[in-house]
Amino acid sequence: MLPHLDRKLIRDLRRLKGQAAAVSLVMACGLAMLIMARSLISSLDGTRAEYYQTNHFAEIFASLRRAPNHLQEQLRAIPGVATVQTDLSSPVTLDLPGLGEPAGGMVRSLPDFGEPELNRLFLRRGRWLSPGARGEVLVGEAFALANQLNPGDSLTMLLHGRRQQFRIAGIVLSPEYIFESRPGAALPDNRTYGIFWMPYKEAATAFDLYGAFNHVAITLAPGANEQPVLKELDRLLLPYGGFGAFARKDHPSHIRVSDEIRVLSILSIGFPTVFLSVAAFMTNAVLTRLLSLQREQIAILKAFGFTNRQIVVHYLKFAFVMVVAGLVLGLCGGLFLGLKLVKMYELFFRFPDLQFTFDRPAVIVALGVGLAAVTVGVFGAVRRAAKLPPAEAMRPEPPASFRPAFVERAGFAHLFTHSFRIAIRNLERRPVQALFTVIGLSLATALLILPNTFKAGIASVLDFQWDVVQRQDINVGLIEPSSARTANEIAQLPGVISLEPARNAAVRIHFNGRNRQIGLRSLIPGGIHSRAVDKEGREIMPPPDGIILSAKLADVLGAKVGDQVTVESLEGKRRTVTVTLAGLAEDFTGIAAYMDLHTINRFLGEGDVITGASITLDLAKRAEFLEALKGIPRISYAVIKESLRKSFRDTTAQSMGLLQTIYLTFAVIVSFGVIYNNARISLAERSRELATLRVVGMTQREVGAVLVIELTILALIAVPAGLVLGTGFSTVIIHAVNTETVRLPLVFTPYTYSYAVIVVVIASTISALFVLRQLNKLDLIAALKAPE
Amino acid sequence: MQPTSSPASGSYAPAATSRRQVFRVRGLTKIYGEGTAQVRALDGVDLDLYEGELVVLLGPSGSGKTTLLNQLGGLDIPTAGELAYRDSDLTHATEAQLTNYRRNSVGFIFQFYNLIPSLTARENVGLITEIARDPMPPEEALAMVNLTPRMDHFPAQLSGGEQQRVAIARAIAKRPEVLLCDEPTGALDVRTGIVVLEALERANRELGTLTILITHNAVMAEMADRVIHFSDGRVLSEHRNATRAAPSTLRW
Known part of the structure; x- marks a missing residue:
């Protein structure tokens, strides 16, 4: 049989189910988020580590123009090197039936016989290349899915200007392309960019590289330091046109996954911390107030000989029920959302099997945090009650001491109605409780700011990227630097309204011993397509001897405007030049450097060449233009802004929308929870007073006014404070999310603020209506009896 | 208006009175709960109450005194029977009508004063x-x-007797037709209790308010015009005092 004290527990819980449920829900939101984020981190991290290990992902990478195969021996001899794998990596143009625009990609070579030692592929569908067979390729999964390609389909490629037909043997994944995207592109466009693998012999023949390699991957011996290896590798590859070796941590695909994990880590700390504090806080409030209502009951229990310990345990159980309910709910929610989000990550990241890993330590942390939060609440409250001698506690509490409120003492007394006086004196007499409510409401308001700031930030990045920085309709890229005449040729194509040539180059920027390998982009004076824009939104143009860097890049290098930075070309004549850092560009995707087109060409010393062009198009002639473009052999790719925008909206934006919806839903739940709870507790504490007012003839509306005025005063203080607090939270979290691949600007829109205010107002109104409804059920007769 | 003492006793309809009737109660029944847990708190009460009377309701705990008071005060709806206040039927009144009734016609005085702690004495009345x-x-x-002298004090700054007197002031300030007092001295000592009873007696005398006082202290019956004994939800007996004793003469 259940001990009687536990029956009391169950009945008390039943009576307070609304409040207990509110606490549990808020706690569940925090725990769900914690469990979801930690599990996703462990899923991504664990899956990636296992993938790297199983498929022998390299630790050092380098690209070069061309080196004879026998150089491998020298590379293997570098101290600290364990394995060396060389291959070919060359850009390719595709002719896909049904795809209006030119598509491009990268061809990678595989050993003619046997598996590569490093960066092994994972076969998703179909079969491996048959040894010795010709005309077969393996296709990366992201591209294959986007273009609905299957094993057995044929594929036409332009290799080195020659059309060739291939049959798809299999669909594969590679640890080098977990994030499969055109180098330097912030957003993936899997429809027009793919990775293809073919036997070395076939690739070498096609690209005229037989007996040579232009890409190398290396793993290190256990305990070897990567810096000297990178240095030695650069030295050895220099004569062969090396583009600069880099370690795994700078591998583009690796960075993308790491950045995602980093963002998740920040969120997994940031959001749950806020939510769990609110939950702890609510638990404390509920219990403190519950205990003060049960003052006499505690006294009676003590009078009958229950020990303080038993009483504390009794109320702790009460709290633990809420924690356990919150934990179970949070666990289910976290698992559900985690599984859903893993599906979303499958859109971005290509893993053989992105397994959802349930992060058990996170649950233990969650349980610990939840229990700690309520235990603190219970102990504080129970100790006070347990300290009272039973006889004293059994006497009804003496009327609380009041005095005129500050505003009345200040001489405004005559302005107030009695309801208003009751409200403000109550608030002033219990400033700590009022403060707690204000904090709870502020947190609820603040939570509502956060998800919308993310949303506004992303929207602003996209608008900025597409409407301010890159205003062309189409970007065209050439396979290799070509004469400026090519630009004229393209400009003659049907539908071209304006064309601006572009010269991009791979460079390494040095400053004060730090360096970053990036794409140098050209700007032309008076250009209207690609522009660099500063923090204030003004267009900036590098002077002839100057360079503009992404603000984030300057930050990473530690350079300030006016500093001299060194630019090392990684192609052609490999010149080095020192230029003045002339300005900082506010860009949000990746890091870049900008120089004047003519300055770049002078610096590289390859004459007047271009690597691509940006085009404004008469959209009515788009199809005609693209068809004609396919006839120009040196074209590597064409990126249509609208397709990119559309594909972004269809995939990425939707997924990010899902994430925001989750955060927003949680924030709304918390706001409701806090406000509802507060109103409920006020009602419970004041029921006797309010019932008396009803008995002496005040209407429900008049009595309700007392509570509503109180809630309104608190909200008037809390909401503005919450807006400030939310701005602070968002600033901290968005700054923390600031990575080299993606940054978000801090955008606070009137929408963001009014959204928060409106949700809080609605939550308050609904809570107030609920409380008013409860007022109707107030037991008037009970008010006449002795206080219980 | 001076209290008159009527020689008639044993009958609850003093035919000789010229006073107007305030309450007419017939067969009033109040049942709480259902089935075996059913409690008949009032079991067919017949009663007439008149203007200016000071009526003491005596009876042991659980006899139904408070339940009757709650019905008279418009806090509760009877299960069966008739309950009329002047010309209005309280048994079928709506919530809004009952609120209005309490607001304008009834003054309540409770054992535990039920003052609003955040308002001063003057404001509680105001x-x-x-x-x-x-x-x-x-x-x-x-x-x-x-x-x-203590008008601007908060309840916490007043003694129990003073708080109860504020409650009386609050009840009479609206010039109610009826004053309902449930054990108004129950929580007070004799000396303070008498001060409170004096205040009640004065209000009854000077304002002519029908005053119904619940107590299980038989001594207080002496200050009444009429004493009604309650038991098991019924009126057991009733008598009139020839003269009302001054509260200051009471001792218990």
């Missing part, structure tokens, strides 16, 4: 005069209970 139809100024009501 709270009611603000909403009443024809109130006296709060100061006047407080003067009637001799609390003028």
